[in-house]
Amino acid sequence: MFASNSTILSSVAGEDNQLAAGALGIAAILTTTAVYFTLRSKGKENGFPKLRGFQLYHAWDFFYRRYDFLLSNLNRSSGKSFSFNVLHHNVIALAGEDARRVLFTTPHFDLSEGIKLLLGIAPQIENVNDIELEPDAKGDTIPHFNRKLNRLFSHNRLEDVLPTLLQDIIDQAGKWGNGGKSGRIDPFIEVYELIFVLTARMTTCEELTKNEADLKRILELFSTLHTSSTPAAVLLPWFPSPARKKTREATTELFTILCTYVEARRKAEPTSEAIDVLIAEGESTQSIADYIMKVLFAGVINTGVVTCWALVYLAIHSEWREKCKQEIQDLIFRHSDSPPSSTLGEKLGAVPISGWQNELPMLDACLQETHRICLTPMAFRRNLGKEINIGGQVVKRGDFVVYPIAEFHLNPEFYPEPYKFDPSRWLRPDPVPNATHKFLGWGSGRHACTGMKVAKLEMKMILAVFLEKYDYELVDVDGKRVSQMPVPNRNDLNQTGPLGPTCYLDFKQASTD
Numbered sequence: 001m002f003a004s005n006s007t008i009l010s011s012v013a014g015e016d017n018q019l020a021a022g023a024l025g026i027a028a029i030l031t032t033t034a035v036y037f038t039l040r041s042k043g044k045e046n047g048f049p050k051l052r053g054f055q056l057y058h059a060w061d062f063f064y065r066r067y068d069f070l071l072s073n074l075n076r077s078s079g080k081s082f083s084f085n086v087l088h089h090n091v092i093a094l095a096g097e098d099a100r101r102v103l104f105t106t107p108h109f110d111l112s113e114g115i116k117l118l119l120g121i122a123p124q125i126e127n128v129n130d131i132e133l134e135p136d137a138k139g140d141t142i143p144h145f146n147r148k149l150n151r152l153f154s155h156n157r158l159e160d161v162l163p164t165l166l167q168d169i170i171d172q173a174g175k176w177g178n179g180g181k182s183g184r185i186d187p188f189i190e191v192y193e194l195i196f197v198l199t200a201r202m203t204t205c206e207e208l209t210k211n212e213a214d215l216k217r218i219l220e221l222f223s224t225l226h227t228s229s230t231p232a233a234v235l236l237p238w239f240p241s242p243a244r245k246k247t248r249e250a251t252t253e254l255f256t257i258l259c260t261y262v263e264a265r266r267k268a269e270p271t272s273e274a275i276d277v278l279i280a281e282g283e284s285t286q287s288i289a290d291y292i293m294k295v296l297f298a299g300v301i302n303t304g305v306v307t308c309w310a311l312v313y314l315a316i317h318s319e320w321r322e323k324c325k326q327e328i329q330d331l332i333f334r335h336s337d338s339p340p341s342s343t344l345g346e347k348l349g350a351v352p353i354s355g356w357q358n359e360l361p362m363l364d365a366c367l368q369e370t371h372r373i374c375l376t377p378m379a380f381r382r383n384l385g386k387e388i389n390i391g392g393q394v395v396k397r398g399d400f401v402v403y404p405i406a407e408f409h410l411n412p413e414f415y416p417e418p419y420k421f422d423p424s425r426w427l428r429p430d431p432v433p434n435a436t437h438k439f440l441g442w443g444s445g446r447h448a449c450t451g452m453k454v455a456k457l458e459m460k461m462i463l464a465v466f467l468e469k470y471d472y473e474l475v476d477v478d479g480k481r482v483s484q485m486p487v488p489n490r491n492d493l494n495q496t497g498p499l500g501p502t503c504y505l506d507f508k509q510a511s512t513d
């Protein structure tokens, strides 16, 4: 099994002292720059009220406690959009129905540029040391990226890979506790690792999916990229800080590992695996490795957050857990004509994709409700075109915008008792009667999620295996049952784990499988 993420995180955190000296120097530069731009920005009017106070603090808060910073300031502004500075950049935090409509439909709102400055944790090929880049490894546009993803996630490929994904889930669960029969897991570690395996299966090749040491190393490198994404490293990419050095080293190693697998596949018999599909399309090794880096990054975090929290909610809300279990048993009964002695993998493997997609309304409702409450992503854009008008206020060319989806998903105006886990709201004919968008958890319009179909399939398969195979409960570190629902740490952009003490799932095999 992989090393725990907490070990990975603490080993990175342990080096913080060494970074302190560098951080002081950077802080001095940032302070001078911020004072300059704070003074310079006075009197500039863009129609969106600027947050008062020292802009450097706002930028710092934006990077370190993003969720609290945006939501508390929106609260203070009575739910109205506001702006602040990140160095010399004007960033507008959007809110309201007009903003949502414009944000998701305006062509000049560029997602890649928005992510580059405001997110800063995605792996970038520009950070790879000493590698001569071929022209096609640079500037992969989003439509090009999505076209490749659609090929990897085509219906035929999904039908092909579905039994293998199920077996991956069962095999990985077999490594938990006492040979997968009983034990205790931290879902925010074990289930994340499982999702990483499934995403690697969908986007790389058998050799990597089965190589635990390399998968573990790749996870560690992603974790390093995340922890090295300090405000200074993101805002001053040219400054040779220790965090910057770590980012370069981690990206280079990640890229090198992936290139090795692509090169090995070039020499092997072609199959329908993802790397082979990309090779057959004439992509270079570097371009494929870069692509996989980005897809693994895009695919794992969100799928992990929703799956882990759904398991936690269903541990507490046993009435919904029973409904979901019944629904899964009915699904198996409808589609599997294999003998009762067949394995869980065989029974679930007989369910066609359409069954997973259309015949699990209770599970869908529980996942969507978990997604709404626990996963609170932000949409980032930069205006690369002319001025854009939102409700009479102007987003200028070059401005950045950020939209916290929680502004909608946790808003009592649209979702009464927004923090209450109530999957039944999704089973009503018109769940959100007074809004244009009903749910924004997969984005909308021009940049709606390309991985949604696969993410939903993976989440439902994991829950189906877990609910069918195990009886389980939520416990604390001493094994004492937890009956109070933990709260997600929405400022944690990496895992959105629970605030406060770690919680675990105590499981015991229910079926003989």
Ligand code: HEM
Residues within 6 Å of the ligand: 111, 142, 145, 146, 149, 295, 296, 298, 299, 300, 302, 303, 304, 306, 375, 377, 378, 379, 380, 440, 441, 442, 443, 444, 446, 447, 448, 449, 450, 451, 452, 454, 455
């Ligand atoms: C539960 C899992 C997932 C959630 C909640 C999720 C959510 C989202 C959201 C909210 C957006 C819109 C971002 C914006 O408007 O700024 C998005 C876009 C995107 N997602 Fe996902 N995603 C998930 C899984 C995946 C997976 C598994 C992949 C691929 C492996 C993926 C690939 C993408 C891509 C490529 C885009 C950008 C699409 C474009 O710009 O045209 N996502 N996702």
